Amino acid sequence: MSQGDHSVAFVRHDPLPPQAPPVSQAGVIGWLRTNLFSSIGNSIMTLITLYVIYALLAAIVPWIANGVWDASSIRECREQLQGVNAACWAVIEERWPQLVFGNYPPEHYGRAVLAFVLLFVALAPVLYFGLPRKMLWFTGLYPFLAYWLIWGGTLWIPIMALVGVVVGFVVFRLLEEKSFFGAMVAALAAALAFWIVLTAPLAEALAGVLPLALTPVASREIGGFMINFILGTSGIALSLPLGIMLALGRQSTLPIIKMICVIFIEFVRGVPLITLLFVASVMLAYFLPPGTNFDLMLRVIIMVTLFAAAYMAEAIRGGLAALPKGQYEAGDSLGLDYWQKMRLIVLPQALKISIPSIVNIAIGLFKDTTLVSIISMFDVIGMIRGPILSSTEWFGVYWELLGFAGVLFFVFCYGISQYSQWLERKLATDHR
């Protein structure tokens, strides 16, 4: 092999086996070094943060863990704690029905819970596209069912309301061929006419034949977290279509339509929700025909819907503006009319772009429903500030109650935001 001067003392024939990385670069230590102690400044920050976390947990965890669960008043709590600073969870234990249902008749809690559970059944096909599309039928029926379950009364009123919708739909399908917009107007008119003229007498007549009624519950008996949920869901559901119309109106080439939409949007966005709620509670009665007096809950739902619709409109306008102009032009070049173009080409894409902002608005609206406590509706905050904290048994139990309400909201809002992120990933059709 080796000859003469060209002898080589050693030749390696096979490569060195790979060595394990140094201990300081891999595993837990490596992770700690790169992520927590990469430099002196970082190490100091890590230590400070650890201390802050420790201080916070040391203050909060014993307070939560040592809490008293079994007592009938704040005094009993204090006796049991004997000077230890800890929570009095007994207030939640005793008053949770009030926090969740308000003054809703306890024997009918089952109805409210059923409405709540069915809400998720109704939402499922909207939220997850993998589910059978036939479930959407239930989604369509849900509002009427939920109304009946929560407010009670005869089933025929919601059924007649539903029939009104069907009448409108039939009219729409009959005229759809001629003009989409015209058919919508006609359908709306037909439904309204049915509701105003026929609903009450028909429902009464049918109730005479077959009662089918639940014990009625008045709106003022509904309270607690239930109000926040009712206002939140109905506000979000109703404001979305209204918001779409407003956004289209604002983008429209027709100056008067555009002006009306701009004024409405800017006005509503310019005032705080609390002033609109003042309008609902004290002013709206002035603007209705003398003698009419409708439910405060309904008035608040209307105001919350209008409020959210203005914000929805801005979110959707963002989506419409972000869509390349070529999409609009493609619609025109196919010979589609305005409504076909919007329905088939523009809106599906624009709505997808605006999902994050729409979800943010939905979360914001749900949180803002706590504001109704200021116009003395007894939502969860109103219940805490009113009947519970002013009762002699539970005077001064702030943290536990506010913390409970905070956790309730956190669970729902965080859930919605996680869902929206999942949806965004799912709908992403571009390749990144």
Next chain:
Amino acid sequence: MASISDPAQPAFRLSMLVNDTRYRGITFQIIAFLAIVFFFGWLIWNATQNLAALGQDISYKFLGEQAGYDINQQLIPFVSTDTHFRAAMVGILNTLLVAFLGCITATIIGVVVGVLRLSKNWLVAKVMSVYVEIFRNVPVLIWILIIFSVMSNALPSPRDFRGDNATASMVFDAMAFTNRGVYVPGPVWEAGSGIVVAVFLASIVGIFFLRRYATKLLYDTGRELPVLQLSLGLFFVPALIAYFVMGSPIGLDYPELKGFNFQGGLKVQGTLIALWWALALYTGAFIAENVRAGILAVSKGQTEAAAALGLRPGKIMRLVVLPQALRVIIPPLISQYLNLTKNSSLAAAIGYMDITGTLGGITLNQTGRSFEAVLLLMLFYLMISLAISGVMNLYNNAVKLKER
């Protein structure tokens, strides 16, 4: 040669108002306009009918009447014999005060948190995300109530500061956190303090001109001035010299425990602090997200290109990254300011006397003029919003990418 002429225009028929796209838009608009006019006319007609039935009228005379209530937080002097109008003014100033304090604090919190969320330090980044998620997903009203109950229940009462075995003590012997409010040292303006303030303001103007001059010098000759050091010097030195030359005219008045309560110093109401910090922490979480998005929006190529040009890291941040990030950050930032200002109306929940508490609260209940009071309230917020969005549009136009 055959000539092609336009086909003869068909005569105008009434059905063209609906079927012809040239006229349809106009028809729809007129119908919509009439519907709106009719709707508002109906509302106003109802309102006049209702008011007539109740024997009321629309009148703003109540603004000139004696208010008859006290306001515990006032930036301009107010006594209960003053008018409702003055009460509203006090409320407006209180709204602006809490909005101003809240916006500044929220911006600081938001920028710090937003930058730290992008930190390479895993723990810090996670803690900041937890802060953002907790504050964004719980209603601001709950935060206001929680911080208010800290202020009014968890803090010691003034008598705990008294005696030899006091359970509470003042921070730095200067600030007292009590459940009746926070007492901090207040400035005392003596003769000659005006000159110190004037010198200070003049040096700020001076800094502005110095920076312009430094930029011009850099562009014209390529010489760089040590702008930061010069600005800092200009900021402190003249004002301090003036302060000592005039014989220390600005003093501090420390709060002292006298009798049952603290006297002297500056008293900050617990309600103001609760509202201010709740709004700042809540809005700060949103601003943090905007800041993070803004920084992430500047593509990495920009940093690399700047580095390739030979800029140092500080300058890359200041000259390349920040200007582009700000273009993304500022518009949502301003809408967060707007949200904060509107959310300050939640003062009503804890009894901070802002415009909603005075005009929309006590004045409304005392005079029963709900119509007028709510209308004025809306007008006030609308004016603020329009002013802020006007400023935002000006800014947007100024920084807009100049495209072809």
